[in-house]
Every structure is written in C-alpha cells, then in structure tokens.
Amino acid sequence: MRWRKWNFILHRDIGYLCIGLTLIYAISGVAVNHTSHSFNPSYTIEKSAATVSKLEDGKQPDREYVNQVLAELGETGTFKNVAMLNPSTMRIFIEGNSIDVTLATGAVIQEKIARKPGLFEMNYLHLNKHKKSWTLIADIYAIALGLLAVTGLLMIRGKNKLRGILFTSAGIALPLLFLFAVL
Structure with missing residues (x-):
C-alpha cells in the first residue's frame, strides 16, 4: 500500500529531526529530576570559609570596609551590591559570588556560583527559560x-501488532497508575 510507504518516510524523517532535541531533553530531564539541596543541575555552588579583619568597634560598615574585605579575600569580581542581613552580618554581592561577613569576628562564608557548561544551556532550553x-x-517538537x-x-x-498494543497500553497506563496512587 502506498500510504504505508509515506507513513514510513514521515516517521523516519520526523525521527531524524527529533534526535538532537530528544537527546537534549533526555539529558536535561535526568539532571532536573535529581535536583536536591546538594545537587543543582545548572550551577556549581562552592562554599568556603575564611577570616578577614573584623570591623572596628563603634564603626559602621562602609564602602571602605567592603573594599578592605574584598582585598583581603583577593576577590576581583565585579561588585554588584552590599546589604545588611542583620545588625551583625553584611552580605557583599560580587558577580558569581556572595560573601557573608560577621562584622564582630571577621568570619566569612563565601558562596561561589558558576554555570555547568552544557548542562546549563540544556536546562535553559528544557525549562523554557x-x-x-x-x-x-x-511546541513544534512536541x-x-x-x-x-x-x-x-x-x-x-x-x-507484532499485539506486542505493540500491549506496550502502548503500558505506556499510557503507567502515568495513570502513578497519578492514581499519589493523588
């Protein structure tokens, strides 16, 4: 039959078009499914501790103190902003880095963030950011x-018809059974 030939050609060519996007969505999907407090699928987050000069008694934190903290940490990133988290803790925002300074002790907690090459871009597409x-x-891909x-x-x-019907039915039943079990 002629329609079977065209069906095969359509199936084959659509399949070729979908391969790249399917791989991107598959890799990203696994990564996003395993997001947790210890795994971010798009960013590497590195926390570290250090100590800098404490703020002198009676002084208020100012830009001079912020610059001193950055110099002592060897931080050369682009300064974005500074905020007081509470009366004793200051947060300095640097491009890709946040620095919390306990003013009375000089204790520092840094959180450096960097994109995971490849995964960031795939997740960006998959999550339609x-x-x-x-x-x-x-939508065209769907x-x-x-x-x-x-x-x-x-x-x-x-x-193979019965086998195909069974597997197709299982593919439809699996999400329905899951939803029935959890809702």
Whole structure:
C-alpha cells in the first residue's frame, strides 16, 4: 500500500529531526529530576570559609570596609551590591559570588556560583527559560513527537501488532497508575 510507504518516510524523517532535541531533553530531564539541596543541575555552588579583619568597634560598615574585605579575600569580581542581613552580618554581592561577613569576628562564608557548561544551556532550553521564540520551537517538537508516536503505531503489522498494543497500553497506563496512587 502506498500510504504505508509515506507513513514510513514521515516517521523516519520526523525521527531524524527529533534526535538532537530528544537527546537534549533526555539529558536535561535526568539532571532536573535529581535536583536536591546538594545537587543543582545548572550551577556549581562552592562554599568556603575564611577570616578577614573584623570591623572596628563603634564603626559602621562602609564602602571602605567592603573594599578592605574584598582585598583581603583577593576577590576581583565585579561588585554588584552590599546589604545588611542583620545588625551583625553584611552580605557583599560580587558577580558569581556572595560573601557573608560577621562584622564582630571577621568570619566569612563565601558562596561561589558558576554555570555547568552544557548542562546549563540544556536546562535553559528544557525549562523554557527564554520563552518567546523557544516556545514555538518546543511546541513544534512536541507535535513532532506526537506524529512520531502515531506514525509508529501505524507501522505495526502482523505478529507484532499485539506486542505493540500491549506496550502502548503500558505506556499510557503507567502515568495513570502513578497519578492514581499519589493523588
């Protein structure tokens, strides 16, 4: 039959188009599924402790003290802002770094953040952080996956038909059973 030939061609070509996006979504999906307090799928977060000169008694923290803290830490990143977390703790925001200083002791806790190369970009796409034009691409990809599923079902013939129906039914039943169990 001629429609089977066109179904096969459509299935094959849509499949080729979907390979790259499917790999990106698969890798990102696994990473995002395992987000926890100890694993960030997009960023590496490095915490460290240090000590700097404490703020002199009776003085208020000012830009001069902030510059002194940054110099003692050897921090050369771009200064963004400074805020008082409470009367005894100051937070200095540097590009990719936040520095908490306990004023009375000079104790410092730094949290440096850097993008995970590759994973950051994949998660950015998968989670549709950009919105706008990426939404259209993601919608086209979702429709292509739907067409891939339908054309794949239409390819099942002969003795594999029952197997295909069973596996397809299992694929539909699995999320429904999960939702029934947890809701």
